[in-house]
Structures are given as structure tokens and as C-alpha cells.
Amino acid sequence: MSDKKISKIKIGIINLKTNNLYSIYNAIKNIGYNVSIVETNTKYLNYDFLILPGVGSYAKGMKNITENNFNKRLIDFILPGEKKILGICLGMQLLFENSNEFKMTKGLGLIKGKVKKFKFIQKTIIPHIGWNSVVLNNKMNYFKSSLINKKFYFVHSYVCEPADINYCGTKTFYGNKYFCSSIIQKNIIGTQFHPEKSGKAGINLLKSLLK
Amino acid sequence: MRFIRIIPKLDIKNGQLIKGINLEGLRVLGNPFEFAKNYYESGADEILYLDNVATLYGTNNLSKFVSKTVKNIFIPVTVGGGIRNIKDVEMMLSSGADRICINSSAIDDINIIKKTSRIYGSSTICSIIEVVKIKNKYLITKSNGRDIVNKDPLEWAKKLEQFGTGEIILTCVNHEGLRNGFDIPLINKISRNIKVPVIAHGGAGNFQQVLEVIKKTKISGVAIASLFHYGLVPKFKFKKNRIGNFNYLDRVKNLNIKHTNNLKKLKLFLKSNNINVR
Numbered sequence: 426m427s428d429k430k431i432s433k434i435k436i437g438i439i440n441l442k443t444n445n446l447y448s449i450y451n452a453i454k455n456i457g458y459n460v461s462i463v464e465t466n467t468k469y470l471n472y473d474f475l476i477l478p479g480v481g482s483y484a485k486g487m488k489n490i491t492e493n494n495f496n497k498r499l500i501d502f503i504l505p506g507e508k509k510i511l512g513i514c515l516g517m518q519l520l521f522e523n524s525n526e527f528k529m530t531k532g533l534g535l536i537k538g539k540v541k542k543f544k545f546i547q548k549t550i551i552p553h554i555g556w557n558s559v560v561l562n563n564k565m566n567y568f569k570s571s572l573i574n575k576k577f578y579f580v581h582s583y584v585c586e587p588a589d590i591n592y593c594g595t596k597t598f599y600g601n602k603y604f605c606s607s608i609i610q611k612n613i614i615g616t617q618f619h620p621e622k623s624g625k626a627g628i629n630l631l632k633s634l635l636k
Numbered sequence: 637m638r639f640i641r642i643i644p645k646l647d648i649k650n651g652q653l654i655k656g657i658n659l660e661g662l663r664v665l666g667n668p669f670e671f672a673k674n675y676y677e678s679g680a681d682e683i684l685y686l687d688n689v690a691t692l693y694g695t696n697n698l699s700k701f702v703s704k705t706v707k708n709i710f711i712p713v714t715v716g717g718g719i720r721n722i723k724d725v726e727m728m729l730s731s732g733a734d735r736i737c738i739n740s741s742a743i744d745d746i747n748i749i750k751k752t753s754r755i756y757g758s759s760t761i762c763s764i765i766e767v768v769k770i771k772n773k774y775l776i777t778k779s780n781g782r783d784i785v786n787k788d789p790l791e792w793a794k795k796l797e798q799f800g801t802g803e804i805i806l807t808c809v810n811h812e813g814l815r816n817g818f819d820i821p822l823i824n825k826i827s828r829n830i831k832v833p834v835i836a837h838g839g840a841g842n843f844q845q846v847l848e849v850i851k852k853t854k855i856s857g858v859a860i861a862s863l864f865h866y867g868l869v870p871k872f873k874f875k876k877n878r879i880g881n882f883n884y885l886d887r888v889k890n891l892n893i894k895h896t897n898n899l900k901k902l903k904l905f906l907k908s909n910n911i912n913v914r
Contacts, residue, residue: 446730447703447706447730447731447732448706448710448732448734451706451707451708451710451732452710455707455708455710480729480734480756480757480760481755481756481757481760482754482755482756482757485755515757527754550831550832550833550856551831551832552758552759552802552803552832552833554759554802554803554833554856555639555641555681555833555856555857556639556641556681556914557639576914578681578711578712580712580734580735580759580760580802581757581759582757582758582759582802619712619734621710622710622711622712622734623710623711624676624679624710624711625710627710628710
């Protein structure tokens with residue numbers, strides 16, 4: 426794809442209000458793309474690539490995403506399978522069926538599986554804050570080169586448990602076991618880590634995802 | 637082996653990077669953006685920005701700094717100083733901060749920790765505990781060391797954890813800025829008795845001391861100011877508004893000293909001692 430074509434990709438970042446929009450916005454700008462903020466009252470999602478970033482609690486995130494029936498328009502955007510969505514951290518978790526953070530909350534249900542609190546041996550520190558490595562779980566060709574031997578930044582207390590392990594793109598070791606640190610289900614991508622906060626490795630990953 | 641974060645701590649006053657001793661006697665060191673950018677490029681795991689006089693003056697002016705910083709720094713930025721309510725937290729986060737740290741206002745009313753961690757997730761809400769040792773007794777302080785509060789640091793840490801804080805930055809006021817090493821017994825006591833990550837701050841004078849505090853305690857990271865800042869001071873020119881104590885800066889500029897990148901060197905040193913750092 427030529428540079429000219431790439432720059433025409435319409436990228437939108439969904440504003441869930443509890444998000445830190447600024448860092449992902451700056452990261453995409455820094456790579457050289459045009460990007461706009463998508464409010465939840467937007468009627469027509471005229472984008473090629475949407476990013477659902479996330480800081481905050483699951484319930485608040487879902488509350489904001491269901492405002493103005495935005496969740497329905499988002500599902501309509503994703504289901505045909507032509508356009509991509511990248512959920513980051515809470516954004517990845519919202520793609521799943523439900524979460525038991527504070528109370529049981531229904532998610533977008535685009536990926537089969539649940540979000541659960543880390544359960545570990547007693548001594549493990551939660552939240553999992555900091556840099557950690559990822560291990561490729563399957564033939565995720567377009568993550569590959571930008572992931573190997575790199576560390577990414579994680580901040581979370583809850584983890585995604587996809588029903589179909591084949592959709593788990595990478596796994597990460599924390600405490601005494603692995604958890605699913607990214608997912609790819611066709612056009613739906615999610616990272617538990619923050620590529621926009623992972624230094625040069627994260628910027629390179631975003632580059633390869635947006636290509 | 638646990639992973640250790642190395643976090644440069646930048647104290648800001650009047651738009652300038654400053655540094656004191658025992659949180660007092662502040663001197664101007666330079667332009668915070670230049671330092672932050674250098675730290676990002678040198679492999680810092682996070683940037684910690686603190687507005688030192690925010691609580692004292694009832695302000696929080698860091699938001700414009702934060703938004704300028706995150707334009708070209710792609711690592712987490714944690715911001716503190718004068719955060720009093722949900723609105724302050726929201727403003728900082730929408731300016732580009734990733735995490736917020738709170739001290740004084742939690743001492744006034746601990747419910748701020750519960751409220752903000754419910755909304756933004758506990759991993760977004762960090763607590764600072766400033767510990768001062770008086771007559772062999774540990775107490776905590778607020779307003780960046782200005783007011784002593786009669787609370788036991790460990791009890792306070794447990795309470796913050798119970799109310800939902802996601803991390804504790806433990807500042808040892810007596811050791812801060814002296815570069816004589818960390819208060820290992822205190823850091824040990826806190827880091828071994830709570831579950832959330834503890835970041836040690838106050839006393840890093842050389843690489844050996846940093847290694848020691850990592851090995852002897854259960855901390856998840858180290859926040860460092862003097863050891864990093866003073867190495868870099870000779871690197872940058874500083875022409876901005878000359879408000880504050882410029883004696884040190886002027887002296888260094890006249891001496892023509894070469895700068896050193898202590899962050900890069902520290903990481904190499906820790907790696908060579910089998911510490912898991914990025």
C-alpha cells in the first residue's frame with residue numbers, strides 16, 4: 426500500500442469519557458495518520474478503523490457506550506467484518522460478554538468469553554502494573570515482528586478469558602500463570618496492554634496494525 | 637524475578653523543574669520537557685510529575701504540562717499535586733495523564749480514594765505517603781512535607797489499600813534529596829505488608845543503593861530525582877523566566893561540566909546484577 430493510500434484511512438477514537446484519549450490520539454498522529462474523536466452520539470460511523478481505548482471501570486465504560494444506543498451502531502460497524510476495531514485495555518474487555526468487576530456487567534458480546542479478576546497465589550501483586558513480555562499464542566502474522574522480545578505496558582486488575590482459546594493472540598506470564606494479553610478474531614483486535622504507552626515497541630505495533 | 641520499574645520523578649514549580657532536600661530548599665534545575673523527553677528516550681518506564689506547591693496554594697497547574705509532555709512521550713505519565721476531587725482527576729486524565737497520585741486530600745477525607753478508584757479503576761489511582769521520622773517514630777506528612785499528621789505509615793498504607801488505591805509511592809522525607817541511600821527498614825515494612833505495588837522514593841545517591849533497596853525489599857519500582865536530574869543539568873540551556881533559586885544552575889553553567897545519562901547507566905548496572913528491568 427502506498428503512503429498516499431495509508432493516509433486516507435479514516436481512524437476514529439471512541440470517547441467513553443473515562444478514557445485517556447490524549448495518549449492514543451497523539452500516538453496515532455505521531456505515526457502520521459489523521460485521526461478524529463468519535464463521540465457516542467455520532468449517528469454514522471464513517472470510519473475504516475475504530476479504536477476503543479480504556480481507562481476506568483467496566484460498568485462506567487458500558488454505561489457510556491450504551492448511551493444514545495452507541496453500542497448498537499458499534500456492533501453494526503463491526504459485524505460485516507470489513508472494518509477493524511482495536512480495543513485497548515478496558516476497551517478489549519468491553520468486547521467480551523461480561524465482567525464481574527464490582528458487579529456483574531454485560532459487555533458488547535462481540536467475543537465469546539468473560540472478564541474476571543486476576544486469581545493468583547496470595548503473594549501476587551494486583552493490579553498488574555508495569556512492563557511485561559508477550560508470547561505468541563498462534564500464527565498471528567501481523568503482530569509477529571513487532572512483538573517478539575519486546576515488553577509492553579500493562580495496568581489492570583481484570584483479565585479476559587476467551588471461550589475459544591484460538592482467538593487469544595498472545596499470552597503473558599504474571600504471578601504463577603499465563604493470561605490472555607491480546608485477541609484477534611478476524612477484524613476484531615484487542616490488547617490488554619497499552620501500545621500507546623509502551624515506548625517505541627508500542628508505536629511499531631500500532632503501525633503494523635493500521636497498515 | 638519480579639520486574640522493577642525505574643521512574644524519574646520531576647518536581648514542578650512555576651513551570652520549571654526544581655529539586656530540594658527533605659522536600660525543602662527548592663532550586664531550579666531546568667526545563668521539565670527537556671528532561672522528560674531525555675528520560676523517555678533513555679528507557680524510563682514512566683514519568684512522575686509532581687506540582688510541589690499545588691496543595692499549599694490550592695491550585696493544580698500541571699494539566700498544560702501534561703498535555704504538552706504526552707505529545708511525544710509514549711510511556712505512562714503519572715501526575716500529582718493538588719488533586720482534590722473527581723473533577724481534578726478528570727481534568728488531569730483528559731490532559732493526557734495516565735495515572736493520578738493523591739496525598740493531602742486523602743488525609744483530609746479518605747473517601748476520595750474510594751470514589752475515584754470506583755470511577756477510573758484502582759490502577760489509575762495512586763497514593764503518595766510521605767513519611768517523616770521524628771524521635772525514632774514514623775509519622776506521615778501532607779502538603780509535600782509541610783504538615784505532620786499523627787498516623788502510622790503502615791496503618792495508613794493498609795487503609796489506602798482497603799479504600800482502593802492501586803499503588804503506593806513511599807517518600808522518605810528524611811532521606812529525600814540527600815542521596816545517602818534509602819530507609820530500608822521502613823520500605824521493607826510497608827512493601828512486605830501490603831498487596832498493591834510500592835514504589836520507593838527518597839535517597840537514591842548511587843547505583844549500589846538502588847540495587848540494595850530492590851534486593852532487600854519487595855518494591856515494584858524506584859522513583860528517582862536528584863541522581864538523574866543533576867547528571868543532566870549541564871546538557872540543557874535554560875533561558876526561560878528566571879523565577880526562583882537560580883544559584884545552582886548558574887554555577888553549573890559556568891563550570892562547563894559534562895553531562896551524564898544516569899538513567900541509562902543505572903539500567904545497565906541493574907541488568908548486569910540480574911535485576912529484571914526493561
